Amino acid sequence: MTEVVFGNAASEGTNRWGWFLGHFITPTDDPRSTEELEVKWANYKVGDSRVKWSVNNQAATIAILIHGEFRLKLEDREILLSREGDYVLWGAGIPHSWIAESDCTILTIRWPSKPGDSVATTPSS
Template identity: 65%
Template sequence: MQSKVVVGNAHSEGANRSGWFLGHFINPIDDIRSTSDLEVKWGMHPAGDGRSEWAMNEEATTLSILIKGRFRVQFPEQEVILSREGDYVLWSPGVPHSWSAESDCTILTVRWPSKSGDSVAVS
């Protein structure tokens, strides 16, 4: 049986999964970080980093919180700039989005639920 207390480093543990360190994709499945309830990402993005292609989650709600830096999230009808520590943006399933780091920044993102294949490209 796995420990009921886990200590780690979000940055290093998520390095092989684009920053995602808690969710359905963690093995072994009896690790308390393996859950379909939610997934968590520690994103460290250099200035200019981004995803220009549109994507959306079919079932997951997403919350992104700025830890440091300046980060832009684009939606079809709106653009959001996170510029103060603690600024956040929350969006529902089915909302297309893209993003870019305007400066070196760190973003904490939480999605729920955590489901394989839920993130899809949008044309």
């Protein structure tokens, strides 16, 4: 990469559910367009949630709490992120959903960034 890009993660991801770096960025010669990883900056209000479960078939994911409280739901447990810097890391093939327990900000990184990798699912438990 030979150019410098700067901006605001919150505003640039507005039309993509918070995602501002990944394969979905156009044009493809934009330095933020990459299949290596995806980055999301998300501000949630208390009660915001993903009711339906989803799974990434190829990508691993890390969700890092910037502030607030955020609950990640996995098939066999729920993990509450409540201290700034708390994180959850999970691999490909693990169904998940979530709920914002308070107004919060989450930074999510997923790798690799592949079209169609995130799909709806039903947990097996």
